[in-house]
Amino acid sequence: MATSDPVPTYGARNWCVVGGGLLGLTLAHRLAEAGERVTVLEAAPTLGGLASAWRLGDVIWDRHYHVIMLSDFYLRRLLSELDLEREIRWTVTRTGFYCDDHLYRLNNAIDYLRFSPLGLIDKVRLATTLHRMSRIKDGRKLERIPLTDWLIRLSGKRTFEKIWRPLLRAKMGENYAKASAAFIWAYVNRLYAARRGGLKTEMFGYVPGSYARILERLEGLLTGEGVTIEAGSPVQRIERTADGVRVTTPRGETDFDQVVVTAAGPLAARMCAGLTADENERLNGVLYQGIVCASVLLKRPLAGYYVTYIADEAVPFTGVIEMSALVDPAEHFGGHALVYLPRYAVAGDPYFEMSDDEVEERFLAGLAKIYPAIGRDDVLAFRISRVRNVYAISTLNYSDRLPPMTTSVPGIHIVNSAQIVNASLAVNESVALAEQAVPRLLAHARADPPRRVREQEPA
Ligand SMILES: Cc1cc2nc3c(=O)[nH]c(=O)nc-3n(C[C@H](O)[C@H](O)[C@H](O)COP(=O)(O)OP(=O)(O)OC[C@H]3O[C@@H](n4cnc5c(N)ncnc54)[C@H](O)[C@@H]3O)c2cc1C
Structure with a gap:
């Protein structure tokens, strides 16, 4: 037929x-x-897999941080069917970068020019690298090129060591050495898609009530269509x-x-x-990358950056996501701050086996290194999600x-x-x-x- x-x-x-x-x-x-x-x-x-929600103190929100982008056409169409698309709240967010024991702001061209860990030539090369990546429409050819080689060729050895390597290790541990250039191209491209023209600021969105609400609606829709869910x-x-x-x-x-x-x-x-x-x-x-991701409910906000990239191997997590810099804390978090501390981890990472208490101890010490004003007394709730198979690393010739x-x-x-x-x-x-x-x-x-x-x- x-x-x-x-x-x-x-x-x-x-x-x-x-x-x-x-x-x-x-x-x-x-x-x-x-x-x-x-x-x-x-x-x-419960339903939802990686996008499922859970309770953290008095708050119900996703167990892993999620944002919607303006370019998320398929997701937004599904949300329309659930009558939730029109409820998406869009916000301009800010970005931070932590390295050399310093928290930098990286929101616009002026911040970038002031960013002292890189010299002027390195900055120009990095900006050119990002621009070139954003202009490639099909990344499949990049599957043949080792990621490390490509980045060193485009950005130079110094920028690779200072910026790219810590970021890649943060995202994939030592697996970065096995990845193809297609990985970073896809990642940067998604970030670029979040940017509006003109100011080049990032617009992220969320549905009030988080994926908990999206999943509840979707379950209702499916049940109405006669789908059996077990x-x-x-x-x-x-x-x-x-x-x-x-x-x-x-x-x-x-x-x-x-x-x-x-x-x-x-x-x-x-x-x-x-x-x-x-x-x-x-x-x-x-080859899968896993994650150990802590959700932390704090009495007060951190620095107000939705995402802070961490290029410091002494900090046990690989980024700080301040969800309450995007989501209205008064409406959704009882006036508190919801923060995620993700540690992207390879299969044998010791944090998969470590007790919750030990992970909490180490993560809070890392948080205090970056934000010295935040102490134990500020922590209202702390919960850890561990998942071994989160995403497939785009290794060389992956599609084949x-x-x-x-x-x-x-x-x-x-x-x-x-x-x-x-x-x-x-x-x-x-x-x-x-x-x-x-x-x-x-x-x-x-x-x-x-x-x-x-x-x-x-x-
Ligand atoms: C930390 C983090 C941050 C993220 N941030 C974003 C974001 O900002 N924006 C965004 O769009 N996406 C984000 N994502 C990605 C998003 O969560 C995933 O793309 C999406 O949820 C994947 O859905 P899936 O159904 O493919 O996989 P999964 O959610 O992994 O679903 C697979 C399901 O199969 C089930 N399963 C496994 N084995 C069995 C079995 N034997 N029997 C029955 N069921 C089984 C699992 O329990 C799971 O529920 C993020 C993910 C993570 C981890």
């Missing part, structure tokens, strides 16, 4: 979407819109049987016609039975080694954030990936009709 044929009339197929993050929920929504029957199985007790259902095994695809969770076995896994590559490889050696190798070969969406096992598909190329990890990209995947999934499903349908079809 050609992919352009209309959906056959023999009835909806039963789909299982594994993973209730924004990718899985968007897939479920679009499949349901196409007339399919969908069940979402999410391992965690949180607290970790999928253990997915296998092809004579009747379709069997999915096993601790609650038992269920047969579906089609299954889409949205979990990270190595998790997907573990769940799906019958994949080829090449598929397993591709899924397990994706991507795991395919549709596997060799009929009815089993893997659509996950590792397939986001030419962009950096963001909800907008997850929504876009889901929307691009659905027509392909439907086309494959048509070529693999369920047994009950094959038996009904005329010979």
